[in-house]
Amino acid sequence: MSASNKMREKLEPLPGMSPFRALTHPSYTLKDRPHLLPPPLLFKENFSAIDTWPATHVAHTAPTAVQATLTPSANVFITAAPEQPRKPHYLEQLESYLHHELRLLRCPEKGPSLTRLQVFREVFEYLINDFKTYQNLLAAIKQEYELVLRDQEEKLRELDPLRAKLDKLMEANDKRMQDIRQVEHAEIEQLKKEKQALVDELDASTEERYSLKQQIDRLQEEVEKQYQLYRNEADARKMLVSDIIELKYRVDAPAMKSDSSTEKDDSTLIKFKLNKTKEDLAKLQDKLNEVLADYGDVVPRREYERLEAQHNTNNESLERYKTDYDTLIKEHQVLLEQHKIMSGERDEFSHELGLMKRSATPRPEWDQVIPFIDGGEAAWKELSVGKSSNQLVGVLVGSLVGKDNPGPVEEFFEGEGTEPPIPKYLRWTGKVRNRNLSKADTAQIIQDIWNQKIVSDTEKEHGTDLADFLHSYLQQKYQEDILVVEWGYNIHHACGQYRTEPHIGLFYETLTGDADDSVYSVLCTQHEALLSHLYKASLKYDSEGTLLVKHLSSLLQTFYPLKDAVQIEELVSTLSDTEKVNVKSIFGTDRDGNISNFLKKLYSQFYEERSQFVKELHTALVSISGADKKEYQIQDLCKAFEITDPEKSSKEVNKLLAKVFNLTLDQLSSVGPVDKELLIQRLKSSGLARSGPKGI
Secondary structure, X not given: OOHHHHHHHHXXXXXXXXXXXXXXXXXXXXXXXXXXXXXXXXXXXXXXOOOOOOOOOHHHEOOOOEEEEEOOOOOEEXXXXXXXXXXXXXXXXXXXXXXXXXXXXXXOOOOOOHHHHHHHHHHHHHHHHHOOOOHHHHHHHHHHHHHHHHHHHHHHHHHHHHHHHHHXXXXXXXXXXXXXXXXXXXXXXXXXHHHHHHHHHHHHHHHHHHHHHHHHHHHHHHHHHHHHHHHHHHHHHHHHHHHHHHHHHHHHHHHHHOOOHHXXXXXXXXXXXXHHHHHHHHHHHXXXXXXXXXXXXXXXXXXXXXXXXXXXXXXXXXXXXXXXXXXXXXXXXXXXXXXXXHHHHHHHHHHHHHHHHHHOOOOOOHHXXXXXXXXXXXXXXXHHOOOOHHHHHHHHHHHHOOOOOOOOOOOEEEOOEOOOOOOHHHOEOOEEEOOOOOHHHHHHHHHHHHHHXXXXXXXXXXXXXXXXXXXXHHHHHHOOHHHHHHHHXXXXXXXXXXXXXXXXXXXXXXXXXXXXXXXXXXXXXXXXXXXXXXXXXXXXXXXXXXXXXXXXXXXXXXXXXXXXXXXXXXXXXOOOOOOEEXXXXXXXXXXXXXXXXXXXXXXXXXXXXXXXXXXXXXXXXXXXXXXXXXXXXXXXXXXXXXHHOOOOOHHHHHHHHHHHOOOOHHXXXXXXXXXXHHHHHHHHOOOOOOOOOOOO
């Protein structure tokens, strides 16, 4: 039951008012819910007069109270009590209704409450409806308050999910911090145990040192006692010797009296010597006493050296323990710093993972390719089994270039025959097993073939054709003809299938005769020199083997002085997705047999520069021999090289031309006119590269 209905039941209709008039009282709607308002007549009798309060008017004051006071002179002093203001009747009704509804709905006396707000809202509606003069202003004020309250409620509703998410994040962070504290607490406890062990060992060493000092003191006391005994025995011995000499002298005295005066002289001499000897003995005794007094506290050298060695050993052990303890403390600090860094990196990776999950490119829907594949869904399933997305793209690219159109994979190749025009490694009649070589296996085999061919060419005066070398390479490796042919067909087929990769395509063109093997030699030499140049720079600028991408522009410009700024920027842009790059990784292949984008760009720029160089040579030949000539002399071609590339020496030019026409240097001088189209084709397929800037 609403508060307005309860109020309608509590209040009785006024005299003279119809009991059914309350059914037509005004109402209002709040949040799509109607609320009925009691008729204004229920709150005051006269609608034309609005009471004012505080009651200062005589018409609305209570009767004056009279107070009589007896004075000390027995006179009666009558005074009137101050008038008490009385609230208007309408205000009293509103307050009574307000207090009644608050008690009825059990609203709290203080604090924010939606129920209290609803009661005050209804009373305010009554007040607005009755004050006709200020109704619009009061209604506008109430509407503004309602709008602000509704806006605040909407904001609170929007903040509820954020608050819940914040609580979850706080719980996760608390749990993470608790785990980190547990790990750190365990490490700290371990370090405390190790520290206590070291302190105990240090205390033991100190106690042992103190014990050794006490032993030294005790031994010194024993030595002093032994020395005192020795002195006593020596003195007694001397006294005994003196007594023996005196007794002997007394025995020999009678015999000495009968001797001659010469003998008396001898006795006098003997006495003199005896006195001299006693003096010497006294001096020696004094010297001995002085030595004993000076060195009475001295211990034996052997004992001193033993104790000193033991003391030094203890000191070394103590220093070592102190060093180990300091090292452990430093390692602990380093571990704490690394833990802090790794925690930061973990948070960054977690944030990046979240971003990747929201913004990463979705996986391609390969089923859309099925309508364009010969053989339908079954053929596509057979092609896509066990292949990565990169390999599937290679299959599709192969179909676009018209080679090995995707379809059912044949288990066998058909032999092309044994006629001489067919390369030796493909001469076979019958079926040959298809090994379905992957791109990674193909790239690895090609690299091994190139390495073996370079070694073979250095041992010979003239290089071997790649097709003939491949046949000899397979014969040397497998020996059996069926295996030689099988691997020859599989390598040929795989190179054609993956020839969109620059390094595989170059091998395929060289194998089929569309390119000269000098192209690989030139590219290999350039790439090895560039790798060495960048690696040396990494030792100067950054850590060994790694370089910051911002340093690459200047390094590449130094190594390739003939490349313009646009070409250098193209090379650097292939590595713009990282700040630091490993030098060796950009010149290698990944596990799928692909080379880096940086190396691909080097291949494409080499082909573009070679094509431009050939055009400039052709223009120079036309200016030298004329545009109507169909054949050119070798001497004219040498002059064209002098114009387009003056820094290239004549020896280099002759060596290049001999390689282009597959001749020796001696045979080159006897070559006659060469067809123009054949010459341009040979130059475009050779390893032609500019040595310096174009001549004037």
